[in-house]
Amino acid sequence: MSKRTSAPQEPANGGLSRQRRTYTIGELARMFEVTPRTIRFYEQEGLLAPERRGQARIYHEKDRVRLKLTLRGKRLGFSLAEIREVVEMYDAMPDGNARQLKRLLEILADKRANLERQLEDIRLMHRELDDVESRAREVLASLETESTGR
Amino acid sequence: MSKRTSAPQEPANGGLSRQRRTYTIGELARMFEVTPRTIRFYEQEGLLAPERRGQARIYHEKDRVRLKLTLRGKRLGFSLAEIREVVEMYDAMPDGNARQLKRLLEILADKRANLERQLEDIRLMHRELDDVESRAREVLASLETESTGR
DNA sequence: GCCGAGCTTTACGTTAACGTAAAGTGCTTG
DNA sequence: CAAGCACTTTACGTTAACGTAAAGCTCGGC
Numbered sequence: 001m002s003k004r005t006s007a008p009q010e011p012a013n014g015g016l017s018r019q020r021r022t023y024t025i026g027e028l029a030r031m032f033e034v035t036p037r038t039i040r041f042y043e044q045e046g047l048l049a050p051e052r053r054g055q056a057r058i059y060h061e062k063d064r065v066r067l068k069l070t071l072r073g074k075r076l077g078f079s080l081a082e083i084r085e086v087v088e089m090y091d092a093m094p095d096g097n098a099r100q101l102k103r104l105l106e107i108l109a110d111k112r113a114n115l116e117r118q119l120e121d122i123r124l125m126h127r128e129l130d131d132v133e134s135r136a137r138e139v140l141a142s143l144e145t146e147s148t149g150r
Numbered sequence: 151m152s153k154r155t156s157a158p159q160e161p162a163n164g165g166l167s168r169q170r171r172t173y174t175i176g177e178l179a180r181m182f183e184v185t186p187r188t189i190r191f192y193e194q195e196g197l198l199a200p201e202r203r204g205q206a207r208i209y210h211e212k213d214r215v216r217l218k219l220t221l222r223g224k225r226l227g228f229s230l231a232e233i234r235e236v237v238e239m240y241d242a243m244p245d246g247n248a249r250q251l252k253r254l255l256e257i258l259a260d261k262r263a264n265l266e267r268q269l270e271d272i273r274l275m276h277r278e279l280d281d282v283e284s285r286a287r288e289v290l291a292s293l294e295t296e297s298t299g300r
Numbered sequence: 301g302c303c304g305a306g307c308t309t310t311a312c313g314t315t316a317a318c319g320t321a322a323a324g325t326g327c328t329t330g
Numbered sequence: 331c332a333a334g335c336a337c338t339t340t341a342c343g344t345t346a347a348c349g350t351a352a353a354g355c356t357c358g359g360c
Contacts, residue, residue: 026336036337041318055325055338069278072271077227079316090282093289101290108283115272115279121222122265128219129258132240136258139243140251176306186307191348205308205355229346 023059031064032071042070045080047087076118078111086111173209181214182221192220195230197237226268228261236261 025036042048043057047070051058059067066087073083089096089104096104175186192198193207197220201208216237223233239246239254246254 024337035319037320038318040338045317057337072275074317075227075268075271076275077225081316086282093285096286096289098290098293101286101293104286105283108279108286112276112279115276118225118268118272121225122269125222125226126262126265129262132236133255133258135243136246136251136254139246140248143248143251174307185349187350188348190308195347207307224347231346 021061023064025057025059028059028064028067032067034071039067042067042080046084047080076115078114082111171211173214175207175209178209178214178217182217184221189217192217192230196234197230226265228264232261 023031025039028039029036039048043050048059048063048066050063051060069087070080070083074080086104086107089100089107092100093104173181175189178189179186189198193200198209198213198216200213201210219237220230220233224230236254236257239250239257242250243254
C-alpha cells in the first residue's frame, strides 16, 4: 500500500511476446513487482500450479493471468483463501455439480456486494480527502500571507 | 470480509440521539459491529483518545466519527498506521508548520492515487465476475436441460 | 451486603502473508 | 572445469490486527 511508484501491472508488450508463452519465476516477479517468494507462496496456497520441468517451474500465459487476477483481488482486500475459493470453483466448473455452481453464484454475489460497499466507501473517502486537503491549503496559505505580509 | 449481513454502519438515528452525545465502549462496538477489544486496540494505536472518567472511557461524537472513518479506511485496505498518519496530522493542523502540511498533502495525493487504482480494479473485477457468473449459469442451465429433457 | 452486568488492565495466543537465511541443483560462460 | 547466476527446498522469523483468558473495579437493584 502507498507505493510511490505507479506499478505497470501490465507490461508494455513489445508486440511479439505471444511467441514466448513461458516465463520464469523471476520474470513474473519483476513484471508484477513482487518477490519470487510471494509467487511460490501463492502456489503453495493453491492459487498457481505451474508446469514442472524436473525441478524448475515453467509459467505459461494462463499462470500469468492467474497471478494478475490474484494480485488484483488482493488490492481489493480479498484474502488469498477467498481468491482461491473462486479460482478453484472456476477450474472445477466444466464438471461442477449444481450445488457447487450455486455456491459459486453465492460467492460471486457476496463479492459483488463487497465491491459495491467499497465503491461507496471510496466516494465518501474522496470527499473526506477533499475536505482535509482544502483545510490544509487554507492554513498553508494563511501561513504564507503572514510571513509575506509583514 | 464476506459478511453476509449488511452492516448498518450509520445507526438509524431515532431523531433524538443528539441529546446523549456520549457512548460506552459496548455501545460503539454494537453500532459498528466490532468488539470492544478492537476499539481499545485502536486507542492503543493512537487512533482514538476518549475522555476518561476515572477508569471508565467516555466516547463523544468526535470519537464515534473517528472510529467510523477508521473502519472505512480499513475496508479500503489502509493499514492502521496509515490511517493514524492522516488522523494525527489532521489534529495537528491548526498549528502545523508548512513542512508538515506539505507532507500531509503528499499523503493525501498518495491515498487518492490508491483510490483511483482501486476504482479501476473494481471495474475490471466486476467484468471478471460477470464472466464467471454467466459461464456458471450456462453450465447450470445445461445441467437442468439434461435432467429435464430425458 | 452481595450479585450480576459491564467495564477495566495485563498478558499471552493466533492467523495471514509473507521475509530471510541456509544449503543444494543446474546451466552457461570465460 | 570453475565460477557465477538463477533457480530450488526447508525451515524458522516477523508483523499487523486482533482474540482470549484471567483477575479485578463499580454501580444499580434486590
